[in-house]
Amino acid sequence: MAIASKVQRCIEGSSWIRKMFEEGARLRAIHGDDQVFDFTIGNPSVEPPEAFRRELLQLAAQPLPGMHRYMSNAGFEETRAAVAAAVSKRGQTRVNAEQVVMTCGAGAALNVILKTILNPGDEVIILAPYFVEYKFYVDNHGGTTKAVWTNRDTFQLDLPAIAAAISAQTKAIIINSPNNPTGVIYPQADLCALAALLAVKEKEFNQTIYVISDEPYARLAYDGHQVPPIFDCIQNSIIATSHSKDLALPGERIGYIAANPQLDEVTSFIDGAIFCNRVLGFVNAPALMQRLVAKLQEESVDINEYQQKRDLLYNHLTALGFTLTKPDGAFYLFPRSPLADDIAFVNLAQEEKILLVPGTGFGAPGYFRIAYCIDINIIRRSFPAWERLAKKCGLS
Ligand SMILES: Cc1ncc(COP(=O)(O)O)c(C=O)c1O
Numbered sequence: 001m002a003i004a005s006k007v008q009r010c011i012e013g014s015s016w017i018r019k020m021f022e023e024g025a026r027l028r029a030i031h032g033d034d035q036v037f038d039f040t041i042g043n044p045s046v047e048p049p050e051a052f053r054r055e056l057l058q059l060a061a062q063p064l065p066g067m068h069r070y071m072s073n074a075g076f077e078e079t080r081a082a083v084a085a086a087v088s089k090r091g092q093t094r095v096n097a098e099q100v101v102m103t104c105g106a107g108a109a110l111n112v113i114l115k116t117i118l119n120p121g122d123e124v125i126i127l128a129p130y131f132v133e134y135k136f137y138v139d140n141h142g143g144t145t146k147a148v149w150t151n152r153d154t155f156q157l158d159l160p161a162i163a164a165a166i167s168a169q170t171k172a173i174i175i176n177s178p179n180n181p182t183g184v185i186y187p188q189a190d191l192c193a194l195a196a197l198l199a200v201k202e203k204e205f206n207q208t209i210y211v212i213s214d215e216p217y218a219r220l221a222y223d224g225h226q227v228p229p230i231f232d233c234i235q236n237s238i239i240a241t242s243h244s245k246d247l248a249l250p251g252e253r254i255g256y257i258a259a260n261p262q263l264d265e266v267t268s269f270i271d272g273a274i275f276c277n278r279v280l281g282f283v284n285a286p287a288l289m290q291r292l293v294a295k296l297q298e299e300s301v302d303i304n305e306y307q308q309k310r311d312l313l314y315n316h317l318t319a320l321g322f323t324l325t326k327p328d329g330a331f332y333l334f335p336r337s338p339l340a341d342d343i344a345f346v347n348l349a350q351e352e353k354i355l356l357v358p359g360t361g362f363g364a365p366g367y368f369r370i371a372y373c374i375d376i377n378i379i380r381r382s383f384p385a386w387e388r389l390a391k392k393c394g395l396s
Contacts, residue, residue, distance in 0.1 A: 075102025091229025183327020
């Protein structure tokens with residue numbers, strides 16, 4: 001075999017989302033687009049805010065000299081300053097441009113952070129159910145992951161379980177709120193309790209334990225919920241995020257890292273992150289997008305549309321007898337699988353042309369994920385299929 005055996009193994013074993021997406025394409029080719037209910041992919045169903053198009057047209061009409069050239073690996077100063085101001089606005093902690101590095105989305109931000117902090121064999125705690133790419137990202141940089149379950153009903157932090165998992169090898173913990181796949185938001189009190197726990201462990205093991213806060217869904221919070229500002233809660237925290245969801249720009253690959261100004265040795269962390277952004281081959285975040293998002297820090301997609309879809313589907317599924325926590329954010333539902341085997345359930349759903357991702361794909365067998373960021377008419381049209389599926393599983 002020509003390619004690395006590890007990569008081959010990963011391709012074969014890892015991507016449920018990709019597998020289900022391909023199945024969707026196959027079924028659509030047979031039955032037609034409107035007969036397949038594809039809930040597999042977390043791709044925004046809304047368009048970027050109007051201000052995005054306005055700024056894009058303005059930039060095209062009045063180009064800045066040299067605007068497509070290289071810049072500092074950290075990004076344009078004006079963009080870093082705009083991001084720093086927006087992050088500062090979320091809480092009490094004042095962030096400045098020097099603590100911000102612009103990246104090619106949250107995926108790149110996570111890789112840059114992990115490369116910057118990990119020594120070979122360092123452990124990173126991830127919380128099940130988790131975004132599966134975390135495992136690969138940590139492995140990219142010589143670390144190992146240790147999965148710790150959140151509460152199996154509420155998906156909130158299980159602090160005693162986290163405490164038990166921390167060892168002398170623990171370098172970081174990745175949290176993601178609002179969460180993919182569960183949609184939960186961690187409340188401020190729990191984040192502060194996590195901070196207290198980490199402070200004790202940092203003392204015990206005489207080392208920094210970083211909290212990497214993966215926040216691409218931070219603005220997708222419903223019913224008036226707010227995502228608590230991580231910097232106000234946890235000293236050694238770093239934000240990895242993007243505008244993939246809040247401005248609906250996942251294809252444009254624009255995001256950033258922001259370090260808590262109180263972070264241990266914050267300057268060397270940022271120097272490291274700038275270097276890693278370069279040597280990972282990202283070099284810098286896309287120039288055009290940096291110019292635009294500098295102007296769009298107050299903008300967001302219309303989250304009412306997502307909230308409406310969440311409510312529609314949540315109400316229908318609970319009425320049919322599915323068990324699920326009502327999520328406060330992101331655009332996912334994560335119900336319990338009515339069959340003990342979540343893969344068997346997903347296969348059964350496929351017979352009704354409902355495409356889902358099994359919890360197994362998120363390190364959480366016994367559940368399944370619905371990405372409801374799809375056309376609301378498809379959601380409505382899927383209801384009879386859900387009813388048949390519920391009956392087949394002995395619900396309702
Ligand atoms: C939890 C989580 N983190 C990170 C990412 C990566 O996002 P980006 O498009 O900004 O790389 C995603 C994308 O779906 C995600 O769900």
